Amino acid sequence: MSDGIRVWDLEAFRAATGEERAARARDLDDILRTTGFLTLAGHGVPQDAIDDVRAATAAFFAQPPEAKAQVAAPYKGYPYGWLGPLAEALAASRGEATPPDLKESFNGGPLEVPGGVDDPDAHAFCYQPTLWPDVPGFRAAWERYYREMEALAARVMGACAAALGLPEDHFEPSLRHPVSALRALNYPATDADPEAGQQRAGAHTDYGTLTILLPQAGSRGLEIRTPAGEWAEVTPQPGCFVVNIGDLMARWTADRWVSTLHRVVAHAGQPGRQSLAFFHQPDWEAEIVPLDGSDAYPPVRSGPYLMGKFRATGA
Numbered sequence: 001m002s003d004g005i006r007v008w009d010l011e012a013f014r015a016a017t018g019e020e021r022a023a024r025a026r027d028l029d030d031i032l033r034t035t036g037f038l039t040l041a042g043h044g045v046p047q048d049a050i051d052d053v054r055a056a057t058a059a060f061f062a063q064p065p066e067a068k069a070q071v072a073a074p075y076k077g078y079p080y081g082w083l084g085p086l087a088e089a090l091a092a093s094r095g096e097a098t099p100p101d102l103k104e105s106f107n108g109g110p111l112e113v114p115g116g117v118d119d120p121d122a123h124a125f126c127y128q129p130t131l132w133p134d135v136p137g138f139r140a141a142w143e144r145y146y147r148e149m150e151a152l153a154a155r156v157m158g159a160c161a162a163a164l165g166l167p168e169d170h171f172e173p174s175l176r177h178p179v180s181a182l183r184a185l186n187y188p189a190t191d192a193d194p195e196a197g198q199q200r201a202g203a204h205t206d207y208g209t210l211t212i213l214l215p216q217a218g219s220r221g222l223e224i225r226t227p228a229g230e231w232a233e234v235t236p237q238p239g240c241f242v243v244n245i246g247d248l249m250a251r252w253t254a255d256r257w258v259s260t261l262h263r264v265v266a267h268a269g270q271p272g273r274q275s276l277a278f279f280h281q282p283d284w285e286a287e288i289v290p291l292d293g294s295d296a297y298p299p300v301r302s303g304p305y306l307m308g309k310f311r312a313t314g315a
């Protein structure tokens with residue numbers, strides 16, 4: 001089944017002026033109001049930064065479990081490192097009991113700890129060190145890609161401000177030290193049928209502002225729940241990212257934009273699939289108040305809000 005995910009070109013927006021720029025901003029607003037998902041063209045991330053992180057993460061996952069275990073989270077609740085197979089069920093974030101997801105992941109956080117953060121929760125939950133695997137070139141490739149994602153997220157947030165009719169620098173004071181996370185995902189090839197209700201990633205919404213996803217080229221199985229209530233497959237487009245809105249952005253826009261339910265389906269006889277998800281999250285202390293001036297939601301702080309979402313799933 002083909003998808004209804006529209007392509008939106010960031011560089012074309014940034015190069016445009018006057019009425020054309022306004023029209024491209026309106027188009028972005030329209031996409032984020034209806035599906036909350038888009039295929040991002042014109043992203044400006046160098047291809048070799050993408051190729052290098054793909055090669056590094058593939059080499060990481062290809063190691064035997066004992067090697068991966070060397071960068072497993074050292075205690076329950078440690079935010080980063082290797083999460084082995086069957087460690088998480090994303091559907092639990094919506095109170096649904098399912099068998100665990102058929103995946104493993106490697107997770108890392110901000111590359112620097114800013115001065116002046118007093119909240120001990122910020123240190124325990126966000127500013128723990130990323131654990132570096134002993135894979136040649138891994139750290140350099142990961143850090144470069146992380147920085148590219150931070151810069152891309154800032155450009156997309158500028159466009160989002162325009163789409164909301166705000167000055168393009170509107171979000172900048174909330175994005176001085178974002179507490180974003182990068183997650184590499186490996187969904188092993190399957191031969192047998194999954195258990196009833198088991199998926200590669202169970203149905204969930206993302207928690208933060210934006211997710212910038214790099215699905216494996218030619219891979220299948222990522223689906224979004226359409227406004228009509230059906231599951232529609234997202235087909236990865238060569239040279240593009242998939243970008244979607246998370247719960248915090250829905251809240252910030254007082255539900256003008258939608259944080260759409262999505263999943264990665266499992267069935268027998270699937271080839272392996274690897275993806276990279278960058279979960280963009282404003283500064284720990286940033287106060288998120290509905291942008292339309294309404295009282296649709298009480299103010300929350302970005303970091304504690306995110307931590308609350310994770311705690312609610314027992315992660």
Ligand SMILES: O=C(O)CCC(=O)C(=O)O
Nearest residue numbers: 185201215222264275277
């Ligand atoms: O791997 C994918 O394509 C999507 C993963 C996802 O939705 C997530 O980890 O939040």
Ligand SMILES: [Fe+2]
Nearest residue numbers: 204205206262
């Ligand atoms: Fe997701």
